[in-house]
Amino acid sequence: MAKRILIVEDNELNLKLFTDLLRAHSFMVEPLTDGREAVETARAFKPDLIIMDIQLPHVSGLDLIVQLKADRALRPIPILAVTAYAGKGDEERIREAGAEGYVSKPVAVMKFVEAVQEAMR
Template identity: 70%
Template sequence: MAKRVLVVEDNELNLKLFCDLLRAHDYLPEGVRDGREAVAKAREFAPDLIIMDIQLPHVSGFELINQLKADEALKAIPIMAVTAYAGREDEERIRAAGADAYVSKPISLARFVESVRVLL
């Protein structure tokens, strides 16, 4: 059975790219463009992995990670942050917030797929 991946990304082109890439590698992606919908969608979709942008409108990726990790039903789901924040201190802050992996934008397709594979 295909692993389920929730993708939280406000940029339509990036969302399509990530979902298409995941499908091409036999994952079952579900996209959400608004971080405010991510927790409810995660409860409904029951993903094996959450891939999310950190720079989201309405709710920051840091806040969203906190919400996901505070939810008993969701806290064990690994989170992969995909973000334009590319500094060493940015990666440390993102991992300290609770992300299990970090991929900087613009993404390397090979690194993206490998990070997904390792987390799943």
């Protein structure tokens, strides 16, 4: 059975890249552009991994990670954070929010796939 991945990413090009790449590696993918729908979609889709953009309109990816990890049913799902703003201390803040992994943009294709596989172990 294919592993399920929820992608929360507002940039259409990145969302298409991540979706196509993961589907090519036999993952079942649910793409989502609006972070406000992330918790509800995660409950319905029951992903094995959530890929979370940190810079989203309307809601912070960090706040979403905290919200997902506060939910008893969703807490066990690993989260791989992805962000273009990789400043000093960002990785620490992202991990403190509850993300198990972190990748900075622009994403190298093989590094991204390796990070996904690592986060799912």
